[in-house]
Amino acid sequence: MNSPVNTIDRPELLDPLEDILSLTGARARLTARLVGHGDWALLFAAPPGAKFNAVLEGTCTLTVDGHPPLTLRAGDIFLLTRPVDYALATSPTVDVQPAAPYFRPTPAEAAVVGSPTEPVTAGLVGGSFEFDGRARQLLLDGLPPVIHLPGHAEGALSTQQMLTRIDRELRHDRLGSRVVAEQFALVMLIDLLRYHISVGAAGRSWIYGLAEPVTATALRAMHADPARHWTVQQLAEAAHVSRSTLAVRFKQAVGQGPLEYLTRWRLELGADRLAKTDQGIAAIARAVGYGSEGAFSLAFKRMTGQAPGAYRRHTRGHPDDAT
Incomplete structure (x- = not known):
């Protein structure tokens, strides 16, 4: 027989955020790194759960239907809470291409867009958050479609340090590197949610x-x-x-x-x-x-x-x- 879940049996779990993330089984999945040279624009298919990207260097623009274009700079992170297509680009004049063909089957190998002879205009690391059960009703539906954590925000320095560590783990593919990187990404999710409610964002949910x-x-x-x-x-x-x-x-x-x-x-x-x-x-x-x-x-x-x-x-x- 399976053992009972311990949410009720652990009264020390006083933090509702911790409680709900535990109940939903929140976990991170790192997909890949992306390195873009020159001007480029990529269209990404709608993620099934929640999707994040963090800018490691350079700048680019995020475009999501129904949301104003968002300029992203080094250290910025965004979270998509809805299954919608989105685009990342360094120029509005470049034709948008599907992103999928640029990604390699080897997770440690970065996807490269643009000519390597041109300067790097943006480098990102991306992944998704997976949940069990009724996570959309419990967590995601109460959030806006896009959450943005700027790299210059108060408390974001530790997040940038985590990004550096995630990038290092993925680049060198050492023993246990995926596990380490995904645990840091889960901490980033909490940082995103903390920042979102700390700035007085409008909404009604727990x-x-x-x-x-x-x-x-x-x-x-x-x-x-x-x-x-x-x-x-x-x-x-x-x-x-x-x-x-x-x-x-x-x-x-x-x-x-x-x-x-x-x-x-x-x-x-x-x-x-x-x-x-x-x-x-x-x-x-x-x-x-x-x-x-x-x-x-x-x-x-x-x-x-x-x-x-x-x-x-x-x-x-x-x-x-x-x-």
């Missing part, structure tokens, strides 16, 4: 709630003990504010009330256990704060459109049994 002190305190309390029978009054006391103040600030930042959020988070924890463990549905219901299997099943079907048993079969590769 991640924006982390930038509001009162809301962040309530979120941490719920994530520390999701099965507890919280009331708005108890959460307000934890945040040292009145019930009305907590309700207003939470709704403004997260887009829903505290107990609505708690219900959704409990069901997400339940979905994770259904997908990854062999625990009985009644045991899962109790573990995530429901008094009965029936109450859990009703709420779960309302959120996902599937009964818990059907959801378990579907996520384990037996969709024909998901009735």
Whole structure:
């Protein structure tokens, strides 16, 4: 029997960002380095999950439908949270070419565009972030299509040092270099998210709630003990504010009330256990704060459109049994 996931069993996980990244199984996959000479323009196919590129040297422009062109300089990183095509270019007058033919099957070998006799105009390293389960609903849907971390931003120096290390690992292809590079890339994801909420970006989801002190305190309390029978009054006391103040600030930042959020988070924890463990549905219901299997099943079907048993079969590769 598979062991239960430990999100609920580890009350020291007070940070909702850490909690959700752990639940979604966030991991990085480095694809390749790109070195461009002279003027060039490449079109990249829509990534299936979240895609990032970091500029190691030079400058280029990122173009994504529905988003203003973004000039990228050495040290800049961007994250795409939606599966959309995007283009990178050093000149608006050059014909755009598909990027795929330029990439080699050997990951350590850089893709080269343009004539090597011309100066290097931009060098990048790129990759993707993969997630398990309901990551798009939990994390990605609450973010804008493009997140940009400028190299000159406060706290970005450590990110640039990580970029240098990633580039070195990929260039020399030493023992364990891919693992090292991908772990640094995962830290970059956290830096991107930290920066995004620190600059007062507009949005409504749990991640924006982390930038509001009162809301962040309530979120941490719920994530520390999701099965507890919280009331708005108890959460307000934890945040040292009145019930009305907590309700207003939470709704403004997260887009829903505290107990609505708690219900959704409990069901997400339940979905994770259904997908990854062999625990009985009644045991899962109790573990995530429901008094009965029936109450859990009703709420779960309302959120996902599937009964818990059907959801378990579907996520384990037996969709024909998901009735």
